[in-house]
Amino acid sequence: MSQRSDTMRQQAFLTALSLALVLGACSQGAKEPEGETSGDAVEQGGTVPSGATQAEPTQAQATPASARVLGLEGLGELRIGQPVPKGGSWAERGAQTGDECRTVSSPDYPGVYAIVEGGKVQRITVGQRSDVKLVEGTGVGSTEQDVKKWFAGFREEPHKYEDKPAKYLTAPNAASGDPALRFEIGKDGKVSLIHVGAMPVLAYVEGCA
Template sequence: MMIRLTAVSACALLSLAACGRDDRPAAQAPTDAAPVAMTPAEQPPSAPAADPNTLTSEGLGAARIGMSKADLIAAWGERANPKSVGGAEPEVCDQFHPVRAPEGVNVMIQDGKLTRITLMRGARIKTDRGFGLGDTAMAIKQAYGGSIFVEPHKYQAAPAEDLFVWARGGSTNYVADPSARGVRYEIGMDGKVSMIHAGDPSIQLVEGCS
């Protein structure tokens, strides 16, 4: 009788243990946790937008040296004067004033890419050093110091001259490296800036596309 009671008690204990056990699978951490949004202070700094009123060796506002003609037209529109001719072979080299470009601003397109931006009569745009049409050659030379290259003007007598400032890839010789970037201040016989060209080696061209 004692043995039977002991066996019954043992079975009862096993049943209670089984009833108290939780056989549900343990919760698992999600494998694809949602990304945690960064606060504004944690966001990586973005590149500053190009100033639409400041000409640099890399471009002017949305017009960037090296961009395609299609991208330039998307930014500044088609040529303002559809009947104008900007070069003997426009498919190779063309110059025009885009309809949405600032006043007095012309562009040069070579082989389908923007290579030069020119400030001419009526332009109120300034370079990144604060110079524009009408400023003196003396002021420009003083501002740039030894980083400026001076060349005689091809068609006008002194004090007419060309002042070159290369941001990269420049030299005292003719520059052919397409990655070079610079600004050329064209000085007239009155000693003042008559035009400004910015871009790749095409800034060296003195007769439009040639």
């Protein structure tokens, strides 16, 4: 009889031990997975835990790099062959020389101005103090060799106001009337001005004057 009681007590102990192990495993499985951050919770539709903050967008994210790149189509919101955008930062500033030809500039683009004729932007000029560049990386201060490395076959003309080696370098397609590139090279052999626009305005040597 005593042996049978001992056997029953051992079975009860083993049963209780097994139950405890099962409950313990369930408790461990209910824990939040390690490595989940507040950002993960937000991405999955949850809320940010108290005290946690979401990362603020950086300046690079807020301002696209393309805004500082000059292309044949234009610069930023300013487009060759289109009117000056209303409500934007581009506007007439200072005295104007006439009604037919007007110039506009923007405080967002120091050293840059555009020529407007017939109510449309005909040329954009990048000058000193400007960090605007072409997509190839060419900008004011680049050497003539840098220009010719990217833009072969440009037509050379003597500069109107400066001695050699100052010159104009104009894209071969400019005569077609399509938007084209024109560089002004100073007597130091470096780019002093970059123009993008359509002829004949592209070749104006004194702006609207």
